[in-house]
Amino acid sequence: xxxxxxxxxxxxxxxxxxxxxxxxxxxxxxxxxxxSLYLGKSANPKEIELMxxxxxxxxxxVSQYTDFLEEIVTFDFGKSFRTRDPVADMLIDRxxxxxxxxxxSLILITMxxxxxxxxxxxxxxxxxxxxxxxxxxxxMSISFLVYIVVGQYFLAFEFGLFEIYGYRDSDESRWSxxxxxxxxxxxxxxxxxxxxxxxxxxxxxxxxxILTAHAKGLSDHRIMLRHILSNALIPIISRVMISVxxxxxxxxxxxxxxGIPGxxxxxxxxxxxxxxxxxxxxxxxxxxxxxLSNIITxxxxxxxxxxxxxx
Amino acid sequence: xxxxxxxxxxxxxxxxxxxxxxPVAIFSLMVIVVYAIAxxxxxxxxxxxxxxxxVGEKFMSPNATSWLGTDRLGRDILSRIVYANKIAFIVGLxxxxxxxxxxxxxxxxxxxxxxxxxxxxxxxxxxxxxxxYLLLLIAISYILGAGLSGVYLAFVLTFWVGPCRIxxxxxxxxxxxxxxxxARAMGYGPMRILFRHIVPNTLHLALVNFTLIFxxxxxxxxxxxxxxxxVQGEPSWGTMIDQAxxxxxxxxxxxxxxxxVAMFLLVLAFNIATDTLQQALDPRQTR
Numbered sequence: 001x002x003x004x005x006x007x008x009x010x011x012x013x014x015x016x017x018x019x020x021x022x023x024x025x026x027x028x029x030x031x032x033x034x035x036s037l038y039l040g041k042s043a044n045p046k047e048i049e050l051m052x053x054x055x056x057x058x059x060x061x062v063s064q065y066t067d068f069l070e071e072i073v074t075f076d077f078g079k080s081f082r083t084r085d086p087v088a089d090m091l092i093d094r095x096x097x098x099x100x101x102x103x104x105s106l107i108l109i110t111m112x113x114x115x116x117x118x119x120x121x122x123x124x125x126x127x128x129x130x131x132x133x134x135x136x137x138x139x140m141s142i143s144f145l146v147y148i149v150v151g152q153y154f155l156a157f158e159f160g161l162f163e164i165y166g167y168r169d170s171d172e173s174r175w176s177x178x179x180x181x182x183x184x185x186x187x188x189x190x191x192x193x194x195x196x197x198x199x200x201x202x203x204x205x206x207x208x209x210i211l212t213a214h215a216k217g218l219s220d221h222r223i224m225l226r227h228i229l230s231n232a233l234i235p236i237i238s239r240v241m242i243s244v245x246x247x248x249x250x251x252x253x254x255x256x257x258x259g260i261p262g263x264x265x266x267x268x269x270x271x272x273x274x275x276x277x278x279x280x281x282x283x284x285x286x287x288x289x290x291x292l293s294n295i296i297t298x299x300x301x302x303x304x305x306x307x308x309x310x311x
Numbered sequence: 312x313x314x315x316x317x318x319x320x321x322x323x324x325x326x327x328x329x330x331x332x333x334p335v336a337i338f339s340l341m342v343i344v345v346y347a348i349a350x351x352x353x354x355x356x357x358x359x360x361x362x363x364x365x366v367g368e369k370f371m372s373p374n375a376t377s378w379l380g381t382d383r384l385g386r387d388i389l390s391r392i393v394y395a396n397k398i399a400f401i402v403g404l405x406x407x408x409x410x411x412x413x414x415x416x417x418x419x420x421x422x423x424x425x426x427x428x429x430x431x432x433x434x435x436x437x438x439x440x441x442x443x444y445l446l447l448l449i450a451i452s453y454i455l456g457a458g459l460s461g462v463y464l465a466f467v468l469t470f471w472v473g474p475c476r477i478x479x480x481x482x483x484x485x486x487x488x489x490x491x492x493x494a495r496a497m498g499y500g501p502m503r504i505l506f507r508h509i510v511p512n513t514l515h516l517a518l519v520n521f522t523l524i525f526x527x528x529x530x531x532x533x534x535x536x537x538x539x540x541x542v543q544g545e546p547s548w549g550t551m552i553d554q555a556x557x558x559x560x561x562x563x564x565x566x567x568x569x570x571x572v573a574m575f576l577l578v579l580a581f582n583i584a585t586d587t588l589q590q591a592l593d594p595r596q597t598r
Contacts, residue, residue, distance in 0.1 A: 018438030031454035137586070141579035143533045145552050146571045153559045249443055253534065267446070268538070271453055283446055290441040 001302075008298055012291040019287040020072060024065050027276055033057070038081050038274040055079075055277070068280070072288075077281035082273050087281045090266065097167060098250030098262030101178055105185040106243055112186070113193030114229075114236060120194070121201040122224055132194060139191035148257045151184050165259045181254045193239070200235045204228045234304050241297040245289040249282075322515055322592065329591035336587040342580035349393055350400035361387060362394040362546055370563050380565040383558065388566050391546040392573045398547045399577065402459075402532050403525040406466040411521050413467065414474030415510065421475070422482030423505045432479070436472045444469055448531060452540040459542055462535060466528050474520040481513045515592040522585040526578055533574070548574040 031037060035051045052058040055078065056067055071077050077087035120129045156162040162180035204210070205228055213223050250264030259265075263282070270278040330336045352358045363386065371381040379388040421432035439447070448465050455461035485491060486509060494504045529548075535541040536549025548570045555567030 014434055015437050015441055018434055019441055022438060022442065026450055026454060137582050138579065141575050141582055143530060143548075143552065143571065143574060143578075145533050145537055145549075146567070149552065149556050149559065149567065157560070246443065249446070252445060252449075253537070271449055271538070274453075279450065283442060283450070286443055286446070287441040290443070294441075 004302065005295075005299060008295045012295055015291050016284075016288055019291075020065075020069060020284055023280055023283045024068055027280055028057075028064055028068075029061065034274070034276040035081075038276065051081075055081075071281075072284055078277050080270075080275050080278050082270070082275040082278075087277050090278065091263065091281065091285070094250075094261060094263045094266045095248065096262075097169065097260050098255070098264060099247060100174060101181055101185070101254065101260060101262060102247040102250060104178075105182050105189065106240065106247060108182070108186045109189035109193050110236070110240055112190050113197050114232075116190070116194040117197035117201050118224060118229060120198045121205060121228065122220065124202065124205070129198075132198070136191040136195045139188070140195075144188060144253060147184050147188055148253055151180060152257060155183075156180055165257075167258075167260045177258070177260070181251070181258050181260065185251060185254060196239065197232065197236065200232050201228050204231045207231070234301060237300055237304075238297045241293050241300070244293045245286050248289060249286055326588065326591045329587055333587060335583055339580035339583035339587075342576055343584065346396055346577050346580075347400065350397045353394055353397035359390040359393040359397075362390040370558070370561070373565065379569045380563075382566050383554070388569050391551060392548070392569050395546045395548045395551060395570065396573065396577070398542055398545055399529050399532070399574070402462060402466070402542075402547075403528050405463050406470060406528040407521045407524040409463070409467045410470040410524050411474050411517050414471040414476075414520070415478045415513065415517050417471070418475040418478030419482050419505055419510050419513070422479040423486055423501070423509065429479075432475070436475050439469070439472050440476075445531075445534070448535070449538060449540065452535055462532065462541060465535075466524075466531065470524045470527060473523065474517060477516050477520065478513050481516055482509055485509045485512055515588075519585060519588050519592065522581055522588065526581045526585070529574065529578060 027034060033048075033052075035048050035055070035057055036043065039048055039051070049058070057064060059067070075088060077091075079085065080087055080090060083090065116132055120132045123129050152164065156164040162183075163177045167177045168174065210223060210227060213227050218227075248263060249267070250260075250262040252264040252268050254260070255262045255264035256268050266278065267282055269275070270282075330340065349358070365385040366387045367377060367381050367385050369381060369383050369385045371377060371385070373380045377387045377389065379392065382388055382391065417432050417436075421429045448469050451465035451468055452461045455464055482505075491504060491508055494508050499508075532541055532547060533549035533552060536547055537553045541547060541549050551566055551570035552574075555563075555570070558564075558566060
């Protein structure tokens with residue numbers, strides 16, 4: 001087992017290396033000089049030179065790249081262009097609000113999605129199933145931006161059910177600001193996930209062992225919960241695991257529309273102002289998380305399904 | 312392995328049968344055709360020429376001349392929606408065509424030749440895949456600057472991954488098929504076998520991916536527009552929805568409503584068509 005884990009982690013190394021290479025090529029090479037991009041066209045050449053020197057961007061590209069790799073290994077991502085604060089601190093400051101938005105949403109999406117999929121599979125082809133598919137496809141066809149704009153306008157502004165904008169980081173008031181963004185995120189997510197889980201469960205339903213279970217005279221409820229649900233657990237777990245890196249990224253649009261000071265809005269601010277060190281650190285960190293969660297998913301598969309272990 | 316050499320006729324029969332059996336699917340095809348015709352008419356300059364012209368007062372409600380009212384500069388909203396349809400079609404078509412071509416080419420080479428070619432291409436797409444798609448999209452279009460060509464490139468560089476992974480898997484399977492062994496026995500060269508015998512058999516997957524990317528491109532354009540990285544100087548549904556945010560407070564719904572419904576119908580039609588295609592082409596899902 002330890003051998004397998006080590007092997008998978010080693011396999012992840014080239015991918016992470018690739019991400020650093022792409023990020024570097026994209027920001028330090030393809031985009032031209034990041035400092036000039038940040039300071040704009042009207043900047044004083046002396047000022048550009050000074051800032052380049054400060055951030056080590058006057059060095060040849062190869063040593064800029066090795067510096068970048070060193071930053072990743074030491075988890076010290078240097079200073080932001082915009083605020084001059086250490087990038088690592090900025091990310092840590094912003095992660096709390098994002099997680100308060102994304103973790104409840106993911107839990108709700110998964111619970112509601114799996115629940116709806118179970119009912120839908122049970123009543124396959126009947127009214128409930130058709131309604132669910134219809135609603136899900138309709139919901140998927142509406143732009144995310146529309147959900148936000150309409151939700152914010154009607155639910156918060158017109159009907160006054162939620163706070164319109166803002167955030168206060170205390171246990172009492174946090175949720176009153178987060179309720180609507182969580183609702184929107186959940187609504188959009190459930191459409192996609194219930195459809196996916198339904199497909200997974202319908203496929204399980206056709207398996208030979210379900211026929212055996214029916215032949216043994218087991219009740220439909222027992223088959224749904226004990227057989228179909230427990231066998232669908234692996235795809236469910238892997239879908240949840242794939243979402244884990246996105247918990248950290250928060251939501252770019254929701255956070256900026258509702259004024260939540262999370263990582264999503266930090267990323268947006270950094271993109272808009274050309275704050276390269278922040279964007280680079282963010283991209284690489286999320287990608288490493290992505291690779292890690294993929295490894296964990298694979299290991300869960302091995303743990304949960306002996307057939308995979310044999311290969 | 313006995314994998315049948317699926318001909319175009321087989322696929323066509325399966326697809327037409329599936330669509331014929333479903334009124335909703337036929338309706339979705341009709342919607343797509345109507346939108347496509349409208350897009351072509353805009354390109355030929357037959358309709359929506361006045362999308363940038365001032366036709367009346369600002370924020371007019373629907374009336375006899377402006378059926379969906381006017382926007383903050385007194386421009387006809389319906390004309391702008393119809394014009395934006397052209398932008399959506401061009402963005403969708405260009406992005407989906409190029410992404411599927413690139414993905415199919417790389418996926419086919421990767422699956423067929425194996426070895427270091429495969430290792431390199433798999434490394435490339437797993438790397439691109441591990442960067443969150445929205446982040447990659449925004450980063451590329453930020454660097455290339457706002458505008459249509461930046462949007463295309465950002466989309467293609469992000470979306471080729473999906474078809475590439477799927478076509479590679481299919482080619483891996485197909486290269487053991489009897490008709491491929493037969494073609495080898497006939498003494499055909501590898502390129503001919505790959506592109507004349509194997510790749511045509513993956514066409515159904517390319518088609519499904521094409522529709523998926525078309526929709527993804529239209530939806531992502533809205534987000535890029537909101538960030539100011541989208542289409543410039545011409546109306547797109549994204550810029551219209553974005554502009555309409557401030558108008559809602561004044562109680563003006565026509566711009567956001569119109570653009571939303573226009574986009575919704577097209578995306579819905581594509582989603583239904585994609586589902587129907589998938590069901591027709593993947594027999595496992597038919598039940």
